[in-house]
Amino acid sequence: MKKKDIQPIRDGYGNALIELGKTNPNVLVLDADLSTSTRTNWFAKKFPERFIDVGIAEQNMVDIAAGLSIEGKIPFVTTYGVFVCGRAFDQIRNTVCYSNLNVKIVGSHGGISVGPDGGSHQAIEDIALMRILPHMTVVVPCDHHQAYKATLAMAEMIGPAYLRLAREATAAITDENSAFKIGKAQVLTEGDDCAVFFAGTIGDEVMKAVEMLHKKKMYPTVINMHTIKPIDKKCIIQYAKKFGKIMTIEEHLQAGGLGSAIAEVLVEHYPVKVKMLAIFDRFGESGQPGVLLDAFGLSADKISKKIEQFITEP
């Protein structure tokens, strides 16, 4: 059997930054005292003159990046998602997005799978906060291969962008040859029983759930919505038409997340039932990632049961 390709997606980000360090002299990396955790220390080691540790000062970091971007730099601002999207929201809104600056914001440690650090450190509202902002692009890669490609793609595009990463090592569900394009949804497996949209590393659990379902002769179509904004409307409507209902799965609050974004498209263009698996109006808490995912109904086992229910219910 093929050896499983398991790696935290922040590693993909760290490796992509090294690549960008070699190929794009305008790329700079900023961090707020979490460079080991976010993997920006890999870049820092190779390109110390292009790495700026601002200390524990996220608001200043975002606006320093804004200033750098005005002068043609491509700054990658990196820290935990909960801190950059929350504490520096005004800087992101009023300076970066309002001025439409080429600042890349990277929030590591998205979702409850952050684990033992608890609710204060688990970003479960970051997608909602970032996707409501005009000019902003929001990308949520599913594994380290995709995080690598997404990072390179973000450096290529012009304008503000948010990249959501996660802490845990998760299995790759794409490989280095898979296509990736910002704004273009990725169909991972085609089946005739239902359509399931997900975003992020929860894809690892989703694909395990799909394996379980295959044993029961149930075949969902699984779509990786790695770009939340701009969202791939065409793909959403296509599968809504095909199945007459849609299921969404995410490691984020239901309010404002992937499910909401998809529902917004469907309500306007092709109203069908949307079943959302998400976190419902609560904070995260401490625990081992696997334990937490199961407790929040987002383990492979729980997901497979929900999909089964979704397929069989009238």
Next chain:
Amino acid sequence: MKKIECSNELRHKAEEIRYDIISMIAEAGSGHPGGTLSAADIGTVLFFNEMNYDPANPQWEGRDRFILSKGHVAPLFYTLLAHAGFFNRSELMTLRKYKSRLQGHPVSYMLPGVEVSTGSLGQGLSIASGIALACKMDKKFYRVFTLLGDGELQEGQIWEAAMFAAYRKLDNLCAIVDRNHLQIDGNTEDVLALEPLQAKWNAFGWHTIMINGHNISAILDAFREFNEVVNKPTLIIAKTVKGKGVSFMEDQAGWHGKAPKDDEVIQALSEIKARMDA
């Protein structure tokens, strides 16, 4: 950009700027005259003596960068830009109107000469520091100026930036505080005391200069001093009078964010005109 060297001419220019500021705020029916007038002399010296720029080529690489951190004094910024030739003075009368490039607070992608959108206080010093850092990285020689309000210094981010700029030795960065002592809810020392202000900035590692912000020669000297400083960013504390130049607005917190009406406009303009003609 042709520079005005003579103090008297700069003083006269500052009154022209004040005249347009009152006219445009009156026409708009809303705006912030108090802090706009207090910073008019500093702004005039910056734009007509100190800074290098080219209104025909707003993105000229060698230009000095100006960030208006206290974005609510946009009428001052717009008037300076118009007088400098970035756009026609007649456009000033569109301030705050629908479809105008002269938004209530400056928006960078609408108007040439505006490096970045501002309006939410406390951010300009960080943005200016980022630009100053890029300048150093690229081994260029332009300078970065930012105008801060004094009330704005209550924002925590200002002190994050103060640490950053000093630590990074950004001696190409000059921040000017319009120290008019008044914020919306009253005197800064009654709302949330800032003093001892100069000692704080000194402790943060800045080169500080305290001046009378309405004395043209003192402002000129302060910028000369900034240009000599190495390894430290410079902070100029410009002691000013809110509403300076319009007698009934002077030192009145109530004129922070209110437009003059009818007789008030006539009186304000005639006071300014009298000084221009003197």
